Amino acid sequence: MTLSPDQNILFEIWGIAINATVFFTWVVMALLTLAAAFITRNLRPDVPPGRWRTTLEVIVLGIQSQIEEVSGRREDHLLYFAGTLFLFVAVSNLLLVVPGFEPPTASLSTTTALALSVLIAVPLFGITSRGLGGYLKTYLEPTFVMLPFNIISEASRGISLAIRLYGNIMSGAVIAAILLSIVPFFFPVVMDVLGLLTGLIQAYIFAILATVYISSATASSQPKKDTQ
Amino acid sequence: MSVDWITVAAQIVNFLVLVWLLKRFLYRPILDGIDAREQEITQRMQEAVHAREEAETREQEYQDQIESLNLKQADMTETIRKEAEKQRDVLLAEARERLERERASWSIHLDEEKRKYTSRLHRVGASAILALTGKALTDLADETLEERMVQSLARRIEPMASDLRRAAGQAAEAVVTSHAPLSQAGQDAMESKLQEVFPDLSVRFEANDEQSHGLILRIGGAQLAWTVETYLDGLDKMIDAQLSSREGSGAQSDEQ
Numbered sequence: 287m288t289l290s291p292d293q294n295i296l297f298e299i300w301g302i303a304i305n306a307t308v309f310f311t312w313v314v315m316a317l318l319t320l321a322a323a324f325i326t327r328n329l330r331p332d333v334p335p336g337r338w339r340t341t342l343e344v345i346v347l348g349i350q351s352q353i354e355e356v357s358g359r360r361e362d363h364l365l366y367f368a369g370t371l372f373l374f375v376a377v378s379n380l381l382l383v384v385p386g387f388e389p390p391t392a393s394l395s396t397t398t399a400l401a402l403s404v405l406i407a408v409p410l411f412g413i414t415s416r417g418l419g420g421y422l423k424t425y426l427e428p429t430f431v432m433l434p435f436n437i438i439s440e441a442s443r444g445i446s447l448a449i450r451l452y453g454n455i456m457s458g459a460v461i462a463a464i465l466l467s468i469v470p471f472f473f474p475v476v477m478d479v480l481g482l483l484t485g486l487i488q489a490y491i492f493a494i495l496a497t498v499y500i501s502s503a504t505a506s507s508q509p510k511k512d513t514q
Numbered sequence: 515m516s517v518d519w520i521t522v523a524a525q526i527v528n529f530l531v532l533v534w535l536l537k538r539f540l541y542r543p544i545l546d547g548i549d550a551r552e553q554e555i556t557q558r559m560q561e562a563v564h565a566r567e568e569a570e571t572r573e574q575e576y577q578d579q580i581e582s583l584n585l586k587q588a589d590m591t592e593t594i595r596k597e598a599e600k601q602r603d604v605l606l607a608e609a610r611e612r613l614e615r616e617r618a619s620w621s622i623h624l625d626e627e628k629r630k631y632t633s634r635l636h637r638v639g640a641s642a643i644l645a646l647t648g649k650a651l652t653d654l655a656d657e658t659l660e661e662r663m664v665q666s667l668a669r670r671i672e673p674m675a676s677d678l679r680r681a682a683g684q685a686a687e688a689v690v691t692s693h694a695p696l697s698q699a700g701q702d703a704m705e706s707k708l709q710e711v712f713p714d715l716s717v718r719f720e721a722n723d724e725q726s727h728g729l730i731l732r733i734g735g736a737q738l739a740w741t742v743e744t745y746l747d748g749l750d751k752m753i754d755a756q757l758s759s760r761e762g763s764g765a766q767s768d769e770q
Contacts, residue, residue, distance in 0.1 A: 292518040308524050315532045322540035329547040339547075346544045366541055370533045390525070395518045399525030 379485025685734030
């Protein structure tokens with residue numbers, strides 16, 4: 287039994303080894319993209335939305351409203367980023383119940399990549415919003431003495447995000463595997479159901495934390511301007 | 515547990531690609547669709563508001579038109595009523611006039627009928643009188659009506675002799691006409707009577723079947739008639755008086 291799907295090499299393309307993490311990430315990407323493209327292929331304002339389109343609208347508007355509640359304004363770029371984080375993590379975790387599927391989020395590499403993405407996105411959003419000088423100035427607040435602590439704080443955010451997501455998903459998968467070997471039938475099912483719940487909660491927490499971090503980096507430049 | 519940094523880099527790329535893909539195929543279509551739908555709904559609501567305002571305007575116009583039409587209708591009704599009254603008066607006048615004409619026509623017709631009746635009564639009465647009188651004279655007195663009429667006429671000549679002589683002027687002939695040829699005895703009696711009054715006159719007898727029964731004496735411009743027709747003149751007057759009294763009582767009963 288391997289603890290990380292990174293070590294599970296499935297095939298090679300032009301000499302590049304494709305492990306389970308990357309492969310199942312592609313599967314999730316393909317699934318999300320194809321489903322979205324199929325449902326939204328014929329959107330017209332004069333045609334009433336169908337049930338699948340309505341479902342997508344509920345999901346997107348739900349994410350948007352959560353972001354608005356956190357950041358206090360509607361920001362489409364933040365929606366693309368945080369929404370994709372949520373959908374990717376949630377779908378990956380929900381596909382845990384599919385036999386043979388190894389969730390990419392159970393890989394520390396994936397969670398590290400996502401955490402790094404958030405870590406990079408925070409200054410990018412901040413610089414985009416405040417400008418480079420304005421963003422760097424936040425590291426000196428309230429005084430320049432706080433500069434090292436602010437840097438440590440920013441780094442610890444990414445690390446904590448990565449470890450939080452990895453630990454929860456990986457532990458759920460490992461516990462399910464152990465219980466499957468000990469008590470073959472009943473407990474694995476219960477753990478899988480629990481894993482679905484915790485997977486969704488982790489996706490929500492991950493996306494919300496990313497939104498909080500990014501919106502905190504951009505908040506002071508547009509104080510409650512769009513919230514009204 | 516270790517971090518494969520190549521995988522980390524691949525996952526970062528994968529994540530960024532997924533962000534772009536979902537932006538392209540999920541977020542933008544959905545958000546644009548929602549915005550377009552909101553815009554469509556707003557537009558339709560505005561159109562509905564405009565349509566409602568237009569409908570209210572049209573309703574007001576139609577209400578005004580209906581009120582105008584009602585007023586026109588009332589005017590037309592009044593005009594038609596007056597026209598109908600006028601037409602009724604005209605028709606009543608025409609009816610009265612026609613009734614008067616028919617009444618006059620009926621009166622003429624009645625007079626004509628009366629005249630025909632009188633004429634028929636004349637003929638029937640004359641025939642009956644002649645028949646009865648002739649038969650009575652023949653049966654009871656062994657005489658004919660013509661002879662008695664000759665005698666009667668002869669009696670009337672003498673009282674009127676001066677008038678007849680004055681009217682006759684220079685006439686040299688007296689003409690006696692009858693419906694049927696007089697008997698020889700009648701001619702002789704008549705001729706002898708005339709010779710007594712007018713000794714210079716010659717007497718000629720003629721028969722005229724268009725003349726009523728009796729005798730007519732013509733001397734120049736003078737004429738003395740003793741016929742059934744003159745006799746019946748009195749009967750005519752009596753019948754006229756009778757018919758007039760009947761008409762009067764009939765008219766009174768109609769009025770009642």
